[in-house]
Amino acid sequence: MIEINALYKSFGHLLAVNNLEFKVDKGEVLGLLGPNGAGKSTTMRMITGLINPDSGSIFVNGLDMRNSPREIKSIIGYVPENAPSYGEMSVREFLHFCAEVRGMGITKAKNEIAEKIEKIAESCSLQLVLDQIIETLSKGYRRRVSLAQALIHDPPILILDEPTDGLDPNQKHEIRTLIKKIASDKCIIISTHILEEVEAVCSRVIIISLGKLLFNGTPTEFRNKSATGRMDDVFRAITTEEVVEGVNLL
């Protein structure tokens, strides 16, 4: 569903994304790993149409990003880094706004959006806070609000930039359960620093460092690179090119 070819992006002298190529199909959950500043967020921002690549192509669902950005954006749900939302609005108003921008509730019945919000609130466990102002909510709730925003139009593609960052273990578990629940008929890309998360939810792993693709395989293949089964070691060996005890990259 997502196909990226020879993607380059630089900011000034910094080459953020360097000849990146990968594909993600429906039903896959792709874990995008890499150290800070590896180009994960930049890659996601290009797939979501926020910024344009310097060169290379992005195809989503057969559509070319250069020709039909609006169509592509309408089939993607995106949770940006730190899950920003309009703090002065209530959860209900915020979700209503996102649904309205996405063109819902115009052609069909008026209460389409209201029904959708109730449904999404249930699956993201937001029923209790629907009429609270977002600013007053805890971090965990705000993450879920952002996730609800990304799911409100039931998109076939979901892009999550560190969705569990800064959450407590219970909240992380909830988000992961939610992702697993919806994963079967969607194409999902998740960026994360948490290696255990990769095993918990991802069906495939990509590692990038300094904008370059360094590994592309299943979580099991990733883990098996280490004799002791420590994913941290494999991650360090791949991204720093250091020799790490017990890890064989070949």
Place this chain on the structure above:
Amino acid sequence: MKIILNNPTKAIFKRELKNYFHTPIGYVFLIIFLFAQGYITFEPGKGSFFLLRQADLRPFFFTIPWMFILFVPAISMRLWAEERRSGTIELLLTLPVSVIDAVLGKFLAAWIFLIISLLLTFPMIITVFYLGSPDLVVIILGYIGASLVAGVMLSIGCFFSSLSKNQVISFIFTSVFSYFMLMAGSPPVLEFLSSFLPTFFVELIENLSIMNHYESMQLGVLRLSDLLFFVFMILGWLLATFLMLQEKKTE
């Protein structure tokens, strides 16, 4: 309006306009603006309403651009800077929204809010009609002119707000730039400029002055050239905002 605006623009417009009444911004603005504008108009000094002894709104329309220098940037400064600071710009521009939709929606909402605050000065109209029989056309044209001045300053503010995530910088730049745009046609400025600039350049600057185009409207004269000036100014600054955002959506 319904025909021109597409759905995302409408949704953004609605959200932004509601926002003024959701947060204290709108109420604080309205109260202080209306109080200050009332005071300035009736203030006991040279050119004040009572000294002129005429039942018209000249002192009101004369002072309003100067009030705008302070008040319009207060509205415009947060438009894009706030989105940048809180990161919501990333959310907004990854919705199926083009940058043009967002620029238009935000600008129109802020402009309508400013026009609402202008219309809330209606007790002054009642006052002058109670005291005498002023020319209604002059008053209506005055309000249209004032709305257009607000629109130009707002579009300048949009641009400076899109430059950085710092609202203070945006406020100061908008204020200073609006001041220059107002004063560009005044004799001291023109005399100073003509001491070192060629004549055609001075004339060009004189024509860019907001005050010159607004003055004829204040007097009840509606000229196509003045209208076009305001329309092109607004569109020009909005285009600059669009280009700025297109160029650097995230920092």
